[in-house]
Amino acid sequence: MAEVQTTIIPHSQQPLISRTYPIEEELDITIQRAAEAQAQWAKAPLQERIQVGRKFMEEFKKMSDEIPMELTLQMGRPVSQTPGEIRGMLERAEYMLSIAESSLSDVSLSDTDKPGFRRYIKRVPLGVVLVISPWNFPYLVSINSVLPAIIAGNAVLLKPSPQTPLTAERFATALTRAGLPPACIQVLHLSPALTTHAVQHPQVDFVSFTGSVLGGQAVEKAAVQARGFKGVALELGGKDPAYVRSDADLDYTVAELADGAFFNSGQSCCAIERIYVHEDVYEPFIAKFAELTKKYKLGDPTQQDTNLGPVVSLASAARIRKQVEDAVKAGAQALIPEELFPTAETGTTYVAPQILIDVDHSMEVMTEETFGPIVGIQKVSSDAAALKLMNDSPYGLTASVWTDASRSESLQVFEEVFAEGIEAGTVFLNRCDYLDPALAWTGVKNSGRGISLSKFGYDQLTRAKSVHMKLRTA
Numbered sequence: 001m002a003e004v005q006t007t008i009i010p011h012s013q014q015p016l017i018s019r020t021y022p023i024e025e026e027l028d029i030t031i032q033r034a035a036e037a038q039a040q041w042a043k044a045p046l047q048e049r050i051q052v053g054r055k056f057m058e059e060f061k062k063m064s065d066e067i068p069m070e071l072t073l074q075m076g077r078p079v080s081q082t083p084g085e086i087r088g089m090l091e092r093a094e095y096m097l098s099i100a101e102s103s104l105s106d107v108s109l110s111d112t113d114k115p116g117f118r119r120y121i122k123r124v125p126l127g128v129v130l131v132i133s134p135w136n137f138p139y140l141v142s143i144n145s146v147l148p149a150i151i152a153g154n155a156v157l158l159k160p161s162p163q164t165p166l167t168a169e170r171f172a173t174a175l176t177r178a179g180l181p182p183a184c185i186q187v188l189h190l191s192p193a194l195t196t197h198a199v200q201h202p203q204v205d206f207v208s209f210t211g212s213v214l215g216g217q218a219v220e221k222a223a224v225q226a227r228g229f230k231g232v233a234l235e236l237g238g239k240d241p242a243y244v245r246s247d248a249d250l251d252y253t254v255a256e257l258a259d260g261a262f263f264n265s266g267q268s269c270c271a272i273e274r275i276y277v278h279e280d281v282y283e284p285f286i287a288k289f290a291e292l293t294k295k296y297k298l299g300d301p302t303q304q305d306t307n308l309g310p311v312v313s314l315a316s317a318a319r320i321r322k323q324v325e326d327a328v329k330a331g332a333q334a335l336i337p338e339e340l341f342p343t344a345e346t347g348t349t350y351v352a353p354q355i356l357i358d359v360d361h362s363m364e365v366m367t368e369e370t371f372g373p374i375v376g377i378q379k380v381s382s383d384a385a386a387l388k389l390m391n392d393s394p395y396g397l398t399a400s401v402w403t404d405a406s407r408s409e410s411l412q413v414f415e416e417v418f419a420e421g422i423e424a425g426t427v428f429l430n431r432c433d434y435l436d437p438a439l440a441w442t443g444v445k446n447s448g449r450g451i452s453l454s455k456f457g458y459d460q461l462t463r464a465k466s467v468h469m470k471l472r473t474a
Helices: 024-041 046-062 067-075 082-098 100-104 138-151 165-177 192-200 213-225 250-266 282-293 314-329 383-391 408-421 454-460
Strands: 004-008 015-020 117-125 128-132 155-159 185-187 206-210 231-235 240-244 272-278 354-357 374-380 398-402 426-429 462-470
Touching (some): 024 128, 024 185, 067 138, 082 100, 082 138, 100 454, 138 206, 138 454, 155 165, 155 192, 240 250, 250 282, 250 374, 272 282, 374 383, 383 408, 398 408, 454 462
Parallel strands (some): 155 185, 240 398, 354 374
Antiparallel strands (some): 004 015
8 A cells, every 4th residue: 555644734733735655666767757857958058947947936936925824834834934935945046047157167278278289177967866855944945956956957856845745846836837847857755765765776866965964864874875976965953053242232133043043933954052142241131032032922823923833743842842841950940931922832833932041061952953942041251162162062054153243353353263263064243044045055063064055056966077178189
């Protein structure tokens, strides 16, 4: 009997939609079709591929009124906030299309060629790219790999999270309406075993995975066990820190960090999960942060006035609550009274926002990913102490420093101490939880490997092919 996956609405715990998994033979046929279609798609001129990308944006915009509620029902983000993901996705698409020609055109070496020789470097597609996307920002994350892979001449097999199956189907619909051959963008709803089969398939040339560390380890293991040497990009978890220096603008900093910690119920790989505050401003920072946190409205994400929705599942809610309980038992103090958020009952997916103080790195809440609306705040005495704690983590996705950027001394400290010393893929000054498509999105340590976005994102989805011509043989 065929296996079926069912998406459960986070806030109501009711079934939303089901999809049937293929059998292995059907999956093999799908991959074969992708490989055959890619061989033809790669021959299309670059400008033609870019034009398909632009038409894709037009087609996707036509769906923009339908998507917000659909996305909210799948993964629980308040419907008032889901349009922002669509805008961000289109902005990233526009940027990646704007740099496609310069990133993918041949690199000429004519200025250094000797007489009678011609040399250049081509960027050629990898072949069939398997994109395994997450549920928390399914459009924003998928666009990072799907569109550049297509524009570079690859075929894409898009495997969405079981929580957000409709997002991948929206991508495929918009791309095929834009003129992409259907076999070049195929949606795969797969069990873990079938996902491993796809990763190991000899006609899958590259795998782009976004998800948990455990999931990334499973993909990496499967790829290593496959025949040949298969490329894998892994965008994994984070425990992203922020440091508030003594000269920071507290009103601005508190508002930005609260949003960075609680947006999407903290379910972001680059959410702010731990904050280090200089002792000179610790007390006023804590007071302002707590005051703002108490103003959040936790509730039904389909209502326009809700700004904090449920977490994705009952299991996730239970895990988050346990991390908080363990920290309190170990000596942490919870600042936000639970009675302020009556919706957040045990046994539901509604988790109240919480601030923990008197924390340290012996507590899991300061060292392991929470993926919920919880933040630990620790007092520090110096920049050096903050830097040491920020780096005391198995993760390294983003980190942020908050200081008075109008002071040359503060800027110098940021650039020389933190921009140089922080072990992270992205280091922010006075902002957080943001992806600039012109910058390389990457992580270090357990936050993964590989690059998406920027011109380097195209490098990951192509390979260099050198052409060396000797024109004179006499």
